[in-house]
Amino acid sequence: MKKVSFRPILIATIAVVLCSSGLIGAQRANAAAQNVAAGKTPTSNAALINASLATDGASNNSNSFAEAGTGKKYIQIDFGGNYYLNKILLWHYYADSRTYKDVVVKLSESATFSSATTVFNNDVDNSSGQGAGSDAEYAETAAGKTITFNPVKARYLRIYSNGSNINTYNHYVEAQAWTIDNSYRANNVTFTNPEWVMTPQTDAFIQDVVNKMNAYKIKYQMIDVGFFDRDSETGQYDDINGQPIDGTMSWYAYDELENWVNKSRQYAPDMKLIGVVNGNKSLHVQGLPYTDKNNVLHTPAVSKATMQDNIAAHCAFLVNYYGLDGINLDFEPVSAGAASTDYRQLIQKVRTAIGPNKHLSIDGNPFAAYMPDNEIAQFGAMLDMIVMMDYDTADLNVPAYPANPSSTNATNYKLAIKENTKRISSALPASCAFIPLGPGDYGFTDVHKSYENAQNHSVAVNDAIMEGARVAGSGVWWFSASMNNATETQQFNDFWINGTP
Incomplete structure:
Protein backbone atom coordinates (compact mmCIF):
# COMPACT_ATOMS: atom_id res chain seq x y z
CA MET A 1 0.00 0.00 0.00
CA LYS A 2 1.17 3.51 -0.69
CA LYS A 3 1.63 6.09 2.03
CA VAL A 4 -0.72 9.04 2.36
CA SER A 5 0.29 12.58 3.11
CA PHE A 6 0.61 13.86 6.61
CA ARG A 7 1.65 17.31 5.48
CA PRO A 8 -0.69 19.59 7.45
CA ILE A 9 -2.47 22.55 5.94
CA LEU A 10 -0.94 25.66 7.49
CA ILE A 11 -3.66 28.10 6.53
CA ALA A 12 -5.25 29.05 9.79
CA THR A 13 -4.03 30.60 13.01
CA ILE A 14 -3.62 29.10 16.54
CA ALA A 15 -3.89 31.03 19.81
CA VAL A 16 -1.58 30.82 22.94
CA VAL A 17 -1.45 32.71 26.19
CA LEU A 18 1.80 34.28 27.36
CA CYS A 19 2.78 36.86 29.91
CA SER A 20 5.28 39.39 31.10
CA SER A 21 8.21 38.69 33.39
CA GLY A 22 10.43 41.09 35.23
CA LEU A 23 7.83 42.27 37.75
CA ILE A 24 10.01 42.09 40.84
CA GLY A 25 8.12 40.85 43.86
CA ALA A 26 5.10 39.87 41.81
CA GLN A 27 3.54 36.45 42.08
CA ARG A 28 5.35 33.92 39.90
CA ALA A 29 3.69 31.56 37.47
CA ASN A 30 2.29 28.06 37.91
CA ALA A 31 0.93 28.71 41.40
CA ALA A 32 -2.50 27.76 42.61
CA ALA A 33 -4.55 30.43 44.35
CA GLN A 34 -3.27 31.33 47.81
CA ASN A 35 -4.32 33.58 50.67
CA VAL A 36 -1.41 36.01 50.89
CA ALA A 37 -2.86 37.75 53.95
CA ALA A 38 -2.51 34.61 56.05
CA GLY A 39 -0.28 35.14 59.08
CA LYS A 40 0.45 38.78 58.27
CA THR A 41 -0.08 41.18 61.19
CA PRO A 42 -2.45 44.02 60.31
CA THR A 43 -1.85 47.65 61.21
CA SER A 44 -4.43 50.39 61.63
CA ASN A 45 -5.12 54.07 62.07
CA ALA A 46 -6.51 53.03 65.46
CA ALA A 47 -5.14 51.22 68.48
CA LEU A 48 -5.61 47.71 67.09
CA ILE A 49 -6.43 45.09 69.71
CA ASN A 50 -5.61 41.40 69.04
CA ALA A 51 -4.42 42.28 65.52
CA SER A 52 -3.23 38.77 64.65
CA LEU A 53 -6.73 37.31 65.03
CA ALA A 54 -7.79 39.02 61.79
CA THR A 55 -5.41 36.88 59.72
CA ASP A 56 -5.07 33.65 61.70
CA GLY A 57 -7.19 31.65 59.25
CA ALA A 58 -10.04 31.10 61.73
CA SER A 59 -13.45 32.40 60.69
CA ASN A 60 -15.67 29.96 62.57
CA ASN A 61 -15.68 31.83 65.89
CA SER A 62 -17.38 35.21 65.80
CA ASN A 63 -15.91 36.08 69.21
CA SER A 64 -12.32 35.73 67.94
CA PHE A 65 -11.72 39.13 66.39
CA ALA A 66 -9.37 42.08 66.09
CA GLU A 67 -10.86 45.39 67.24
CA ALA A 68 -9.99 48.68 65.53
CA GLY A 69 -11.62 51.20 67.83
CA THR A 70 -14.73 53.22 67.10
CA GLY A 71 -15.87 55.43 64.26
CA LYS A 72 -14.18 55.72 60.86
CA LYS A 73 -11.24 53.33 60.99
CA TYR A 74 -9.32 50.91 58.76
CA ILE A 75 -7.01 47.95 59.04
CA GLN A 76 -4.14 47.48 56.58
CA ILE A 77 -2.34 44.28 55.60
CA ASP A 78 1.09 44.13 53.93
CA PHE A 79 1.49 40.93 51.87
CA GLY A 80 5.26 41.41 51.69
CA GLY A 81 5.34 41.66 47.90
CA ASN A 82 3.17 42.36 44.88
CA TYR A 83 0.61 39.76 43.91
CA TYR A 84 -2.20 39.53 41.39
CA LEU A 85 -5.42 39.22 43.36
CA ASN A 86 -8.99 38.61 42.30
CA LYS A 87 -10.82 37.77 45.52
CA ILE A 88 -11.16 39.18 49.05
CA LEU A 89 -12.99 37.27 51.81
CA LEU A 90 -14.10 39.27 54.83
CA TRP A 91 -15.74 38.42 58.15
CA HIS A 92 -16.81 41.04 60.68
CA TYR A 93 -18.50 40.05 63.94
CA TYR A 94 -21.52 38.06 62.75
CA ALA A 95 -23.19 36.37 65.77
CA ASP A 96 -26.13 38.76 65.76
CA SER A 97 -26.27 39.37 61.96
CA ARG A 98 -25.35 43.02 62.39
CA THR A 99 -24.58 45.30 59.43
CA TYR A 100 -21.34 47.26 59.32
CA LYS A 101 -21.41 50.72 57.80
CA ASP A 102 -19.24 52.39 55.17
CA VAL A 103 -17.31 49.24 54.29
CA VAL A 104 -14.65 50.14 51.71
CA VAL A 105 -12.04 47.68 50.46
CA LYS A 106 -8.98 48.94 48.57
CA LEU A 107 -5.84 47.44 47.07
CA SER A 108 -2.60 49.24 46.29
CA GLU A 109 1.08 48.78 45.49
CA SER A 110 1.79 51.73 47.80
CA ALA A 111 1.71 51.64 51.59
CA THR A 112 0.26 55.17 51.56
CA PHE A 113 -2.46 54.22 49.06
CA SER A 114 -1.49 57.21 46.95
CA SER A 115 -2.81 55.16 44.04
CA ALA A 116 -5.36 52.48 44.77
CA THR A 117 -8.08 50.28 43.31
CA THR A 118 -11.40 50.10 45.13
CA VAL A 119 -12.96 46.65 44.85
CA PHE A 120 -15.91 47.18 47.23
CA ASN A 121 -17.63 50.30 48.57
CA ASN A 122 -21.04 50.55 50.25
CA ASP A 123 -20.48 54.09 51.55
CA VAL A 124 -23.17 55.56 49.32
CA ASP A 125 -22.94 59.12 50.70
CA ASN A 126 -19.12 59.28 50.92
CA SER A 127 -19.29 59.95 54.64
CA SER A 128 -15.88 58.30 55.08
CA GLY A 129 -14.26 60.38 52.36
CA GLN A 130 -13.18 57.44 50.21
CA GLY A 131 -15.59 58.16 47.38
CA ALA A 132 -19.25 57.34 47.05
CA GLY A 133 -19.90 53.65 46.58
CA SER A 134 -22.64 51.73 44.82
CA ASP A 135 -22.42 48.37 46.63
CA ALA A 136 -25.21 47.34 48.97
CA GLU A 137 -24.91 47.02 52.72
CA TYR A 138 -25.18 43.42 53.92
CA ALA A 139 -25.94 41.50 57.09
CA GLU A 140 -22.97 39.61 58.50
CA THR A 141 -23.11 35.81 58.47
CA ALA A 142 -20.78 32.95 59.26
CA ALA A 143 -20.19 32.57 55.51
CA GLY A 144 -18.53 35.98 55.39
CA LYS A 145 -18.48 38.36 52.42
CA THR A 146 -16.87 37.26 49.15
CA ILE A 147 -15.66 40.09 46.91
CA THR A 148 -14.52 39.10 43.42
CA PHE A 149 -13.03 41.30 40.72
CA ASN A 150 -10.75 41.26 37.70
CA PRO A 151 -7.08 40.74 38.68
CA VAL A 152 -5.43 43.64 40.49
CA LYS A 153 -1.71 43.88 41.21
CA ALA A 154 -1.20 44.90 44.84
CA ARG A 155 0.97 44.55 47.92
CA TYR A 156 -1.37 46.18 50.44
CA LEU A 157 -5.00 45.65 51.46
CA ARG A 158 -6.92 48.31 53.34
CA ILE A 159 -10.42 47.72 54.78
CA TYR A 160 -12.46 50.62 56.12
CA SER A 161 -15.57 50.53 58.29
CA ASN A 162 -17.53 52.91 60.51
CA GLY A 163 -19.11 50.81 63.21
CA SER A 164 -22.32 48.89 62.75
CA ASN A 165 -26.04 49.23 63.28
CA ILE A 166 -25.44 47.79 66.78
CA ASN A 167 -22.58 49.98 68.06
CA THR A 168 -19.67 52.14 66.90
CA TYR A 169 -16.93 49.48 67.19
CA ASN A 170 -15.11 47.90 64.22
CA HIS A 171 -14.48 44.17 64.50
CA TYR A 172 -12.54 41.91 62.11
CA VAL A 173 -12.92 38.17 62.60
CA GLU A 174 -10.95 37.32 59.45
CA ALA A 175 -9.64 39.00 56.30
CA GLN A 176 -8.27 37.00 53.38
CA ALA A 177 -6.70 38.13 50.09
CA TRP A 178 -6.62 35.48 47.37
CA THR A 179 -4.31 35.47 44.39
CA ILE A 180 -5.41 34.36 40.97
CA ASP A 181 -4.86 30.70 40.16
CA ASN A 182 -1.85 30.76 37.84
Missing part, protein backbone atom coordinates in the same frame (compact mmCIF):
# COMPACT_ATOMS: atom_id res chain seq x y z
CA SER A 183 -1.61 26.98 37.50
CA TYR A 184 -2.93 27.23 33.92
CA ARG A 185 0.56 28.38 32.91
CA ALA A 186 1.67 24.76 33.27
CA ASN A 187 -1.28 23.47 31.21
CA ASN A 188 0.11 24.02 27.74
CA VAL A 189 -0.37 22.52 24.29
CA THR A 190 1.87 21.95 21.29
CA PHE A 191 1.62 20.23 17.92
CA THR A 192 4.25 17.84 16.58
CA ASN A 193 5.69 17.34 13.12
CA PRO A 194 3.85 14.49 11.35
CA GLU A 195 7.16 13.21 9.95
CA TRP A 196 8.16 12.26 13.50
CA VAL A 197 5.71 9.33 13.41
CA MET A 198 6.14 8.52 9.72
CA THR A 199 9.82 7.58 9.91
CA PRO A 200 12.00 5.91 12.55
CA GLN A 201 13.40 8.16 15.29
CA THR A 202 16.13 7.37 17.78
CA ASP A 203 15.35 7.18 21.46
CA ALA A 204 17.74 10.09 21.99
CA PHE A 205 15.80 12.26 19.54
CA ILE A 206 12.43 11.47 21.11
CA GLN A 207 13.81 12.10 24.58
CA ASP A 208 15.24 15.44 23.48
CA VAL A 209 11.89 16.52 22.02
CA VAL A 210 9.93 15.45 25.10
CA ASN A 211 12.43 17.07 27.46
CA LYS A 212 11.98 20.34 25.58
CA MET A 213 8.22 19.90 25.82
CA ASN A 214 8.61 19.48 29.57
CA ALA A 215 10.54 22.75 29.65
CA TYR A 216 7.58 24.36 27.88
CA LYS A 217 5.25 22.87 30.52
CA ILE A 218 3.40 20.95 27.82
CA LYS A 219 0.48 18.97 29.23
CA TYR A 220 -1.11 18.06 25.88
CA GLN A 221 1.19 16.74 23.17
CA MET A 222 -0.87 16.91 20.00
CA ILE A 223 0.70 14.18 17.84
CA ASP A 224 0.01 14.86 14.17
CA VAL A 225 -0.86 11.50 12.65
CA GLY A 226 -1.88 12.49 9.17
CA PHE A 227 -4.13 13.92 6.52
CA PHE A 228 -7.07 11.93 5.21
CA ASP A 229 -6.95 10.88 1.54
CA ARG A 230 -3.52 12.31 0.71
CA ASP A 231 -0.40 10.59 -0.58
CA SER A 232 2.51 10.91 1.84
CA GLU A 233 5.18 11.09 -0.86
CA THR A 234 3.56 13.42 -3.39
CA GLY A 235 1.16 15.41 -1.21
CA GLN A 236 -1.55 14.79 -3.82
CA TYR A 237 -5.09 13.70 -3.13
CA ASP A 238 -5.90 10.04 -3.66
CA ASP A 239 -8.10 10.68 -6.69
CA ILE A 240 -5.02 11.91 -8.58
CA ASN A 241 -3.63 8.40 -8.13
CA GLY A 242 -6.86 6.68 -9.02
CA GLN A 243 -8.04 5.97 -5.50
CA PRO A 244 -11.29 7.34 -4.05
CA ILE A 245 -11.52 10.17 -1.55
CA ASP A 246 -13.54 8.45 1.13
CA GLY A 247 -12.17 9.54 4.53
CA THR A 248 -9.58 6.79 4.88
CA MET A 249 -5.90 6.91 5.77
CA SER A 250 -3.05 4.50 5.13
CA TRP A 251 -1.72 2.60 8.15
CA TYR A 252 1.81 3.02 6.83
CA ALA A 253 1.74 6.77 7.34
CA TYR A 254 2.41 6.33 11.05
CA ASP A 255 4.52 3.21 11.26
CA GLU A 256 6.45 4.73 14.18
CA LEU A 257 3.50 6.06 16.15
CA GLU A 258 3.54 3.21 18.65
CA ASN A 259 7.21 3.76 19.43
CA TRP A 260 6.67 7.53 19.72
CA VAL A 261 3.76 7.03 22.14
CA ASN A 262 5.64 4.51 24.27
CA LYS A 263 8.76 6.65 24.53
CA SER A 264 6.75 9.80 25.24
CA ARG A 265 5.02 8.06 28.12
CA GLN A 266 8.39 6.87 29.42
CA TYR A 267 9.92 10.35 29.38
CA ALA A 268 6.78 12.28 30.46
CA PRO A 269 4.33 9.96 32.26
CA ASP A 270 1.86 12.74 33.08
CA MET A 271 1.67 14.21 29.58
CA LYS A 272 -1.57 13.65 27.65
CA LEU A 273 -0.98 12.22 24.16
CA ILE A 274 -3.63 13.31 21.68
CA GLY A 275 -3.84 12.15 18.08
CA VAL A 276 -4.31 15.02 15.61
CA VAL A 277 -6.11 14.14 12.38
CA ASN A 278 -6.17 16.58 9.48
CA GLY A 279 -8.59 16.97 6.64
CA ASN A 280 -10.09 19.33 4.12
CA LYS A 281 -13.16 21.14 5.40
CA SER A 282 -14.96 21.00 2.05
CA LEU A 283 -14.22 17.37 1.24
CA HIS A 284 -14.23 15.76 4.66
CA VAL A 285 -16.54 17.91 6.75
CA GLN A 286 -19.08 19.29 4.30
CA GLY A 287 -18.85 16.57 1.65
CA LEU A 288 -18.36 19.09 -1.17
CA PRO A 289 -16.15 19.12 -4.26
CA TYR A 290 -12.94 21.07 -3.70
CA THR A 291 -10.76 22.98 -6.17
CA ASP A 292 -7.15 23.18 -4.99
CA LYS A 293 -4.64 25.97 -5.61
CA ASN A 294 -3.61 24.32 -8.90
CA ASN A 295 -7.22 24.52 -10.09
CA VAL A 296 -7.67 20.76 -9.83
CA LEU A 297 -11.14 19.63 -8.81
CA HIS A 298 -11.44 16.86 -6.20
CA THR A 299 -14.77 15.20 -5.57
CA PRO A 300 -15.79 12.99 -2.62
CA ALA A 301 -16.34 9.38 -3.68
CA VAL A 302 -18.83 8.65 -0.89
CA SER A 303 -21.70 10.45 0.78
CA LYS A 304 -21.02 12.99 3.49
CA ALA A 305 -22.42 10.60 6.10
CA THR A 306 -20.17 7.74 4.98
CA MET A 307 -17.15 10.04 4.83
CA GLN A 308 -17.74 11.11 8.43
CA ASP A 309 -18.41 7.54 9.56
CA ASN A 310 -15.06 6.46 8.10
CA ILE A 311 -13.23 9.31 9.81
CA ALA A 312 -14.87 8.53 13.16
CA ALA A 313 -13.99 4.83 12.87
CA HIS A 314 -10.39 5.70 12.11
CA CYS A 315 -10.20 8.00 15.12
CA ALA A 316 -11.43 5.14 17.31
CA PHE A 317 -8.77 2.85 15.83
CA LEU A 318 -6.01 5.37 16.62
CA VAL A 319 -7.16 5.79 20.21
CA ASN A 320 -7.71 2.12 20.93
CA TYR A 321 -4.78 0.55 19.06
CA TYR A 322 -2.11 3.08 20.05
CA GLY A 323 -3.41 3.87 23.51
CA LEU A 324 -3.87 7.60 22.87
CA ASP A 325 -5.65 9.83 25.37
CA GLY A 326 -7.92 11.34 22.76
CA ILE A 327 -8.36 13.03 19.39
CA ASN A 328 -7.91 16.56 18.08
CA LEU A 329 -9.74 17.39 14.84
CA ASP A 330 -7.77 19.86 12.73
CA PHE A 331 -10.04 20.43 9.75
CA GLU A 332 -9.71 24.19 9.93
CA PRO A 333 -12.85 26.20 10.64
CA VAL A 334 -15.62 26.16 8.12
CA SER A 335 -15.62 29.03 5.64
CA ALA A 336 -16.87 32.40 6.83
CA GLY A 337 -20.65 32.42 6.74
CA ALA A 338 -20.96 28.66 6.22
CA ALA A 339 -23.14 26.61 8.54
CA SER A 340 -21.30 24.66 11.24
CA THR A 341 -23.89 21.88 11.39
CA ASP A 342 -21.78 19.44 9.35
CA TYR A 343 -18.77 19.88 11.62
CA ARG A 344 -20.86 19.29 14.72
CA GLN A 345 -22.22 16.11 13.14
CA LEU A 346 -18.67 14.89 12.58
CA ILE A 347 -17.68 15.80 16.14
CA GLN A 348 -20.62 13.85 17.53
CA LYS A 349 -19.70 10.79 15.48
CA VAL A 350 -16.11 10.94 16.67
CA ARG A 351 -17.27 11.33 20.26
CA THR A 352 -19.49 8.27 19.96
CA ALA A 353 -16.67 6.29 18.36
CA ILE A 354 -13.92 7.10 20.91
CA GLY A 355 -16.18 7.10 23.97
CA PRO A 356 -17.16 9.70 26.57
CA ASN A 357 -13.98 9.48 28.66
CA LYS A 358 -11.45 10.31 25.95
CA HIS A 359 -10.28 13.83 25.19
CA LEU A 360 -11.89 15.45 22.16
CA SER A 361 -10.91 18.88 20.86
CA ILE A 362 -10.91 20.95 17.69
CA ASP A 363 -8.86 23.83 16.33
CA GLY A 364 -10.57 27.03 15.28
CA ASN A 365 -10.16 30.51 13.89
CA PRO A 366 -10.56 33.18 16.61
CA PHE A 367 -12.43 35.73 14.48
CA ALA A 368 -16.20 36.01 14.78
CA ALA A 369 -16.66 35.90 11.00
CA TYR A 370 -15.56 32.24 11.14
CA MET A 371 -16.71 31.22 14.62
CA PRO A 372 -19.48 33.49 15.94
CA ASP A 373 -20.48 33.37 19.59
CA ASN A 374 -23.52 31.14 19.14
CA GLU A 375 -21.51 28.53 17.24
CA ILE A 376 -18.66 28.64 19.77
CA ALA A 377 -21.19 27.89 22.49
CA GLN A 378 -22.56 24.92 20.52
CA PHE A 379 -19.10 23.54 19.80
CA GLY A 380 -18.06 24.02 23.41
CA ALA A 381 -21.00 21.97 24.68
CA MET A 382 -19.67 18.97 22.71
CA LEU A 383 -15.94 19.25 23.40
CA ASP A 384 -13.34 19.04 26.12
CA MET A 385 -11.22 21.77 24.57
CA ILE A 386 -11.08 24.32 21.76
CA VAL A 387 -7.66 25.45 20.55
CA MET A 388 -7.90 28.83 18.85
CA MET A 389 -5.41 29.62 16.12
CA ASP A 390 -3.98 33.08 16.75
CA TYR A 391 -1.57 33.43 13.85
CA ASP A 392 -1.57 33.96 10.08
CA THR A 393 -3.97 36.82 10.71
CA ALA A 394 -2.37 39.24 8.24
CA ASP A 395 -4.04 40.56 5.11
CA LEU A 396 -2.21 43.63 3.88
CA ASN A 397 -4.78 44.36 1.17
CA VAL A 398 -7.55 45.36 3.55
CA PRO A 399 -7.94 47.85 6.42
CA ALA A 400 -6.64 46.96 9.86
CA TYR A 401 -8.53 45.23 12.64
CA PRO A 402 -11.15 45.89 13.95
CA ALA A 403 -12.48 47.07 10.60
CA ASN A 404 -12.11 43.49 9.38
CA PRO A 405 -10.87 40.15 10.71
CA SER A 406 -7.19 40.60 9.94
CA SER A 407 -4.15 42.36 11.36
CA THR A 408 -1.50 44.51 9.72
CA ASN A 409 0.92 45.43 12.51
CA ALA A 410 1.80 44.62 16.11
CA THR A 411 -0.70 47.07 17.57
CA ASN A 412 -3.80 45.78 15.83
CA TYR A 413 -2.58 42.17 16.07
CA LYS A 414 -2.52 42.49 19.85
CA LEU A 415 -5.91 44.23 19.81
CA ALA A 416 -7.41 41.48 17.67
CA ILE A 417 -6.09 38.69 19.88
CA LYS A 418 -7.08 40.40 23.13
CA GLU A 419 -10.63 41.16 22.04
CA ASN A 420 -11.21 37.72 20.53
CA THR A 421 -9.80 36.01 23.62
CA LYS A 422 -12.31 37.89 25.76
CA ARG A 423 -15.12 37.13 23.31
CA ILE A 424 -14.41 33.41 23.09
CA SER A 425 -13.98 33.09 26.84
CA SER A 426 -17.41 34.61 27.37
CA ALA A 427 -19.07 32.47 24.71
CA LEU A 428 -17.66 29.08 25.74
CA PRO A 429 -19.32 27.05 28.49
CA ALA A 430 -17.12 26.51 31.55
CA SER A 431 -17.03 22.77 30.79
CA CYS A 432 -14.90 23.38 27.69
CA ALA A 433 -11.25 24.37 28.12
CA PHE A 434 -10.08 27.31 26.04
CA ILE A 435 -6.49 27.31 24.74
CA PRO A 436 -5.43 30.39 22.82
CA LEU A 437 -2.46 28.86 20.98
CA GLY A 438 0.26 31.24 19.95
CA PRO A 439 2.42 31.60 16.87
CA GLY A 440 5.64 29.68 16.58
CA ASP A 441 8.51 29.48 14.16
CA TYR A 442 7.57 27.58 11.00
CA GLY A 443 9.11 29.50 8.13
CA PHE A 444 6.13 30.73 6.12
CA THR A 445 6.14 34.46 5.34
CA ASP A 446 3.12 35.00 3.10
CA VAL A 447 0.65 35.63 5.91
CA HIS A 448 2.73 34.74 8.97
CA LYS A 449 4.34 38.05 9.94
CA SER A 450 7.19 38.91 12.30
CA TYR A 451 4.87 40.66 14.75
CA GLU A 452 3.02 37.37 15.25
CA ASN A 453 5.38 36.14 17.94
CA ALA A 454 5.29 34.76 21.46
CA GLN A 455 5.84 38.12 23.08
CA ASN A 456 3.07 40.04 21.32
CA HIS A 457 0.65 37.17 21.59
CA SER A 458 1.28 36.72 25.29
CA VAL A 459 0.88 40.41 25.99
CA ALA A 460 -2.47 40.36 24.18
CA VAL A 461 -3.82 37.31 25.96
CA ASN A 462 -2.58 38.45 29.34
CA ASP A 463 -4.33 41.76 28.80
CA ALA A 464 -7.48 39.76 28.11
CA ILE A 465 -7.00 37.77 31.32
CA MET A 466 -6.62 40.99 33.27
CA GLU A 467 -9.97 42.06 31.84
CA GLY A 468 -11.68 38.87 32.93
CA ALA A 469 -11.00 36.30 30.20
CA ARG A 470 -10.83 32.66 31.25
CA VAL A 471 -8.17 30.50 29.62
CA ALA A 472 -7.02 26.97 30.45
CA GLY A 473 -3.46 27.24 29.16
CA SER A 474 -1.41 28.16 26.14
CA GLY A 475 1.17 26.64 23.85
CA VAL A 476 3.02 27.04 20.60
CA TRP A 477 2.46 26.13 16.96
CA TRP A 478 4.28 24.30 15.93
CA PHE A 479 6.99 22.60 17.95
CA SER A 480 9.56 21.24 15.51
CA ALA A 481 11.10 24.66 14.75
CA SER A 482 10.15 26.60 17.88
CA MET A 483 11.84 24.19 20.25
CA ASN A 484 15.22 25.01 18.70
CA ASN A 485 14.61 28.72 18.17
CA ALA A 486 16.31 30.49 21.07
CA THR A 487 14.26 33.66 20.66
CA GLU A 488 10.91 31.86 20.57
CA THR A 489 11.89 29.69 23.52
CA GLN A 490 13.00 32.67 25.59
CA GLN A 491 9.86 34.62 24.77
CA PHE A 492 7.64 31.72 25.73
CA ASN A 493 9.56 31.19 28.94
CA ASP A 494 9.66 34.88 29.91
CA PHE A 495 6.22 35.95 28.79
CA TRP A 496 4.21 32.87 29.66
CA ILE A 497 5.75 30.23 31.91
CA ASN A 498 7.70 32.49 34.27
CA GLY A 499 5.63 35.58 33.74
CA THR A 500 2.79 37.30 35.46
CA PRO A 501 -0.49 38.27 33.82
